[in-house]
Amino acid sequence: MIQFQSFCGLHLALAVGFVVLAGLLIWFFLIRGRNKASPPLAHRWQAEVDDIPDEAEELMGKPVLEEGVSVVSAEDFGFVDKAKQLGAVPDMQKDIRDICKVLAEKDGSKEDFFVMFPMIRAKYPWASKSTLVGELNAFIRECVPFQLSPEELEDLWN
Known part of the structure; x- marks a missing residue:
C-alpha cells in the first residue's frame, strides 16, 4: 500500500526532476546557442592546400559555344520578323x-x-x-x- 508521505515524496521528486531538466534545456539552447557565431577552428591540413579562385574559366579557358549558338545583344534579339x-x-x-x-x-x-x-x-x-x-x-x-x-x-x- 502507498502511504501519503511516499506519494508526496514521489511528486516532489518528479517536480524537482522537471525543474532540473528545464534548467538544462534552457542552459543548452540559450547559453550554448550564443556561441554559434564563433569562427570555426583551423584545420592542420588547410595550410597545405591552395585556394582556387572563383574564376575557374580562366584556368581552363573560355567555354566554346555549341554549333549554331551565338551571343547577341538585346537589341538584335528576336524570334519573328x-x-x-x-x-x-x-x-x-x-x-x-x-x-x-x-x-x-x-x-x-x-x-x-x-x-x-x-x-x-x-x-x-x-x-x-x-x-x-x-x-x-x-x-x-x-x-x-x-x-x-x-x-x-x-x-x-x-
Missing part, C-alpha cells in the same frame, strides 16, 4: 479581300482599286519594306477581278 507577327499578315489579307469584294459588288475598276489600296498601305506601313511583298503580290493577283502587271503591283507599295 515584325511583319510575320501573329495576325498581321492574315489581317492584311482580309482587308485586301474586303476591298476586292466591294469592287466586285460595285463593278469597280482597276483605278478604283488603286484609289482604295493606299488605305491598306497606310494601315500596314511595314509591308512595303517587308520580305513578304512577293507573297502579298501573289495574293493580290488571285483576289482582284482584273489583271495587274508586275509594274502595277510594284507601284502599289511605293
